[in-house]
Amino acid sequence: MSLPREQVCKGCSLVVQPGYPKCPRCKMPLPKFEAPLATVTKAGQVKGGTSIEEEESGSGMMLVAGGVALVALIGVVLVVRKDDPKPTLDRRDQVRERRGQERDVAPRPNDDSQIGISTEPEELSPEQQRRAALAELGQSLSEARLWATVGLDPSAEGIISIVSSACEQDEMQPTLLASAAALKEVGFSAIRCVAKAGAQVFELPL
Secondary structure (H helix, E strand, O other): OOOOOOEEOOOOOOEEOOOOOEOOOOOOEOOOOOOHHHHHHHHHHHHHHHHHHHHHHHHHHHHHHHHHHHHHHHHHHHHHHHHOHHHHHHHHHHHHHHHHHHHHHOOOOOHHHHOOOOOOOOOOOHHHHHHHHHHHHHHHHHHOOOOOEEEEOOOOOOEEEEEOOOOOOOOHHHHHHHOHHHHHHOOOOEEEEEOOOOOEEEEEEO
16 A cells, blocks of 8 residues: 555645645645554554563463462461371370280289299209318418318328428418318318328328
8 A cells, every 4th residue: 555645735725745744835734644564563563562461461360370279289288287197196106005015915924933943052962062172271271371282082081182392381280270170061081281292291180
């Protein structure tokens, strides 16, 4: 579509070039002519602006809807968390109760289960008593620094043989007499003190 090259004033019939808003002669307003390009541009701007407004409006609605959904989801999570600890505590209580029942059902040891276990020391046999008495005699001689070997005389039953280089010392016989009662009680009858060379120095009856 092309614009007219000139226009005629309706007041004075003057031929006026396009673009004048009023007639130069009579000052009468002239009709306005717009280029098709300008018309199309304005229409496009109006249409584009409407589309943008519609898109912005749709996006705003989507944001509002998303916010509402998020708030609802948070509310559901809080409700679930608030209700969740109670069953957990109930399960713990059930486990504790079950353990308590197992303890009650488990058999408890009574006094009868201790039968056969003696708290008193076992009674020694005669042979064990003699060995213990000889060990105590050897300990007494060591404490008195009367070094000796304590054993049984193989030639006679019930006689103790002491082999020591201290048989002639004054402390020997008093130390032996201090243990005489315990030795006699377990069945010994005498103590022979023999020098390391093999000669008997003395014999002490119990």
